[in-house]
Amino acid sequence: MIEITVSPNDRPSSKRAIAFAKELMANKKEMMREAKEDFKKPEFQEMLKKLREINER
């Protein structure tokens, strides 16, 4: 992995950049909230059943 790290200066970013970060954060929170609901869905339960079968082999 080639890694590039851009060190921030200590001033606030542009409104556009802050909006970008907030949009990503809102998506993330929504997906994390959904996880427990997703777990109850039949397709997720079916996947888990298959996973457990694979893990038991």
Next chain:
Amino acid sequence: MKDNELVLPYKKLFLGGSDNVYGFETVNSIVYEVKFKPTSYIFESYLAFPIDAFEFVISVALNPTGKNPPLDAKIPFTIASIFMDFFQRIPEQVIIYICDSADTRQSARKRKFDQWVEFFKGNEFVKVNTTIIDIDGTRYHNSLIIRKDNPNRLAITEAFINLAEEQDK
């Protein structure tokens, strides 16, 4: 764990769906859900061409232990294997990760994410880390992961860096 001990990832399955869901279960019966949510639209105003961008999120879907999930040496390998699988499905994609800033532990979460992806071997991928600072001082640590051979790599990474460095006058 001994240094020379071979660590294998947990078995994972791809469920698919609009958010490209993967699942895996740990030895402690903790079930994790990994999603790659399409977020190309976020880049529309930053790039002159369309890209396949996905936001990576990992969540605990089931934790029967009632405690915080313990450290598990297999999880970084499992995450790396999921990333590799997803990149094989869509090679010319971009993955974005943002660290949760709901409390003051963003830096710890960033280190955890860095640990997950350090298992990518070789120089096949490029990871770009930036920080966006909100007016109240909140720091949003972001990472972008892209294949080195992506034909738009330079333009995409430059746009990502420029956005983080941009300041209003």
